[in-house]
Amino acid sequence: MAAVKKKKGLMYKGKPLLRCGNRIYYGNLEDKLILALDIVESSKKQDVDVSTKVKVQIMDNTGxxxxxxxxxKCERENLYKAIDIGEWWLQDAMKMMG
Structure with missing residues (x-):
C-alpha cells in the first residue's frame, strides 16, 4: 500500500497560517493564544491585491x-509588518504563560 502524503498548508516560522476571508490566523490551533490578522484595506498593484492596513490581535484560543x-492589538500598514510584530508578541506571550 502506498504511503499517503499529508498536505501541508502555508507555514511561517514553523507555525501554520489559516485564511478565512479577510482574516488570517497564525499559530498552532492547540495553543492557548493565537494571532489574528484582519486585512482592513487593500489596493491593486500590478493586478494583485496588496494589503495597506492590517489589524493585529493576540487573542485567547481556548473557546x-x-x-x-x-x-x-495594533495596526500596521502592510502584512509583512503586521505578521512581524504579531509573531514576536505571540512568542513573548507564550513564554510568559509557561
Missing amino acids: ELGKGQVYR
Missing part, C-alpha cells in the same frame, strides 16, 4: 476560534 478575549 471558539476568533471569539476569544483580545490581549494586545
Whole structure:
C-alpha cells in the first residue's frame, strides 16, 4: 500500500497560517493564544491585491476560534509588518504563560 502524503498548508516560522476571508490566523490551533490578522484595506498593484492596513490581535484560543478575549492589538500598514510584530508578541506571550 502506498504511503499517503499529508498536505501541508502555508507555514511561517514553523507555525501554520489559516485564511478565512479577510482574516488570517497564525499559530498552532492547540495553543492557548493565537494571532489574528484582519486585512482592513487593500489596493491593486500590478493586478494583485496588496494589503495597506492590517489589524493585529493576540487573542485567547481556548473557546471558539476568533471569539476569544483580545490581549494586545495594533495596526500596521502592510502584512509583512503586521505578521512581524504579531509573531514576536505571540512568542513573548507564550513564554510568559509557561
